Structures are given as C-alpha cells and as structure tokens.
Amino acid sequence: MDLIHPDDVPEMVAVWNELLAEGEGYDVVNRFMCADRQYRWFHTSADVIRDDAGNRIAFHGVMLDTTPLKAVEMALQQSEQEMQRLMDTVPTIIWSTSPDGNTVFTNKVARELT
Numbered sequence: 001m002d003l004i005h006p007d008d009v010p011e012m013v014a015v016w017n018e019l020l021a022e023g024e025g026y027d028v029v030n031r032f033m034c035a036d037r038q039y040r041w042f043h044t045s046a047d048v049i050r051d052d053a054g055n056r057i058a059f060h061g062v063m064l065d066t067t068p069l070k071a072v073e074m075a076l077q078q079s080e081q082e083m084q085r086l087m088d089t090v091p092t093i094i095w096s097t098s099p100d101g102n103t104v105f106t107n108k109v110a111r112e113l114t
Contacts, residue, residue: 005031005039019059026047029066041070 002014008030015026025039025047029049031039087094088108096105 003033005033007031019046019048029070032063039065040065042066 001009001012001093011028012030015028025045027043027045029041029043032042034040037050042063044061044063044065046059048056049058049060076090087105090107091109092111093113094105094107095103095110098104
C-alpha cells in the first residue's frame, strides 16, 4: 500500500478486500509510485486462478502504464471546461444536438431560459 497514491488507497483497500472475500477479480485505474518516486497512472486487471476443484490458488494481474493516456484525458477535460466557461459568457443562446435529437451542449443562457 505504500506505493499507492494516498488518494487512491481507500478504493484499493476496498477492491482488494472484496477480492480476498471471494471476489472474482478487479479492473481499476489508479496511481502507483514508481522507482523514480513519481506517481504514474496504471490500469490494473487481476483475476483469480483456481485449481480443478475450484479452489483459489493464486491471483494474477496485469498493470498497464496509462500515464500518457491519462494526461491526454485530463488536458481534454480542461479544454472542455475552458470552452464551457467561454460559451457561458456569450449573452445569447448556444446549443448543439446530435443527429438523433439529443442535446449535446447548451450554454448558461440556454440553460437559464429553458
């Protein structure tokens, strides 16, 4: 647990406890401290290995470093938030719908009037 980012420890404790209590595996994304003492994002999948009688004999897992993907996701989220703030300052209705008619975007003025 010393290698898990402090903000991610509660989730990982819960996931691990569930796995130990007869869970079948897990799939999570969280931060781990690497050898350079920097945290990186990892997508971890683990599963239970059973013998022929169905007894749990091991846990096997795979950890994929997804730090570059997470950085792109966070940059996109920040860009979207900045665009929302910008569109919310425009004193007219701005909206967008998908081809099936579902609302994709509305600015503050549109939300306040509808």
